[in-house]
Amino acid sequence: DADVTQTPRNRITKTGKRIMLECSQTKGHDRMYWYRQDPGLGLRLIYYSFDVKDINKGEISDGYSVSRQAQAKFSLSLESAIPNQTALYFCATSPSPGQGAPEQYFGPGTRLTVT
Amino acid sequence: EDQVTQSPEALRLQEGESSSLNCSYTVSGLRGLFWYRQDPGKGPEFLFTLYSAGEEKEKERLKATLTKKESFLHITAPKPEDSATYLCAVRGLSGGSYIPTFGRGTSLIVHP
Numbered sequence: 001d002a003d004v005t006q007t008p009r010n011r012i013t014k015t016g017k018r019i020m021l022e023c024s025q026t027k028g029h030d031r032m033y034w035y036r037q038d039p040g041l042g043l044r045l046i047y048y049s050f051d052v053k054d055i056n057k058g059e060i061s062d063g064y065s066v067s068r069q070a071q072a073k074f075s076l077s078l079e080s081a082i083p084n085q086t087a088l089y090f091c092a093t094s095p096s097p098g099q100g101a102p103e104q105y106f107g108p109g110t111r112l113t114v115t
Numbered sequence: 116e117d118q119v120t121q122s123p124e125a126l127r128l129q130e131g132e133s134s135s136l137n138c139s140y141t142v143s144g145l146r147g148l149f150w151y152r153q154d155p156g157k158g159p160e161f162l163f164t165l166y167s168a169g170e171e172k173e174k175e176r177l178k179a180t181l182t183k184k185e186s187f188l189h190i191t192a193p194k195p196e197d198s199a200t201y202l203c204a205v206r207g208l209s210g211g212s213y214i215p216t217f218g219r220g221t222s223l224i225v226h227p
Contacts, residue, residue: 004158042219043159043202058214090158097213102147102206104215106158 003027004107006091012113013081021076021110023091030096032074033104034058034066036087043090049074050096081114088112117142117207119218127224128193136188136221138203146213148186150179151202153220159202193225 004025013019023032034046045058047066055066063085067075078085091107120139128134140148147166151159163172165181172179176197178189188201200222204215 040219043217045214048214088156092158101164102213103149103161103164104159104204105161106151108158109156111156 002108004091004093004105006089006107006110008110009108010111012115014115015082017081019078019081019112021078021089021091021112023074023076023107025072025091025093025105025107027093027095027105028071029093029105030071030099031094032068033092033094034064034074034076035090035092036060036085037090037109038087046076046089078112081112083114086112086114117205117216119203119205119216121201121203121218121221123221124219125222125224127226128190130194130225130227131192133189133191133193135190136201136223138186138188138218139184140186140203140205141184142205142207142216144208145205146208147206147215148181149204149206149215150186150188151204153200153202155200162201190223193223195225195227198223198225 007022030051033048035043044060049055049068065077089110092104094104118141122137150162153159163179168183170181176191180187200220202220204217206215
């Protein structure tokens with residue numbers, strides 16, 4: 001079974017709709033992240049969370065919100081989707097210092113298309 | 116602000132033709148340089164972490180090296196299955212949060 005799962009894997013939605021992307025992990029890591037990836041722009045950080053009560057904005061948080069429901073679950077919401085939010089979205093986890101090696105583990109991605 | 120620049124953006128090799136990918140970085144207080152492999156439409160997969168200049172790590176046909184300014188991912192006698200995008204990231208003391216900064220990646224295609 002995959003350690004980091006994302007649902008849905010693909011989603012087509014219309015401008016103005018609210019949409020939620022979900023991420024679950026079984027790695028037992030405290031830290032979770034949401035990234036978007038666009039061709040030629042690499043991975044850009046949207047939000048990150050170091051524990052259930054800690055939520056932080058990344059470099060491109062405008063138009064997005066998140067919820068950390070439990071240590072293992074981190075959701076990303078688009079309150080009113082717009083076409084330039086069409087992208088590949090990745091969830092990632094990593095351990096806290098002292099919890100393990102610092103590398104990140106990524107989910108399989110959600111391909112979101114906003115028409 | 117931490118910065119990562121990867122070159123070349125794209126690389127085409129013949130099977131068996133060895134080469135190197137470059138990752139140049141500026142960071143305040145390096146706390147890890149990471150290499151990932153990403154196949155099309157999939158999430159990045161962790162390869163290596165390097166912490167200090169002079170450190171090297173190997174896995175099959177891949178070897179990662181680190182200096183104070185850059186890292187190289189050497190690919191020896193590549194095979195078509197090595198085709199992927201390779202991402203470099205650095206983690207430093209900026210802001211005290213240890214959030215990795217990613218480069219834009221090098222897209223590698225190995226022709227049979």
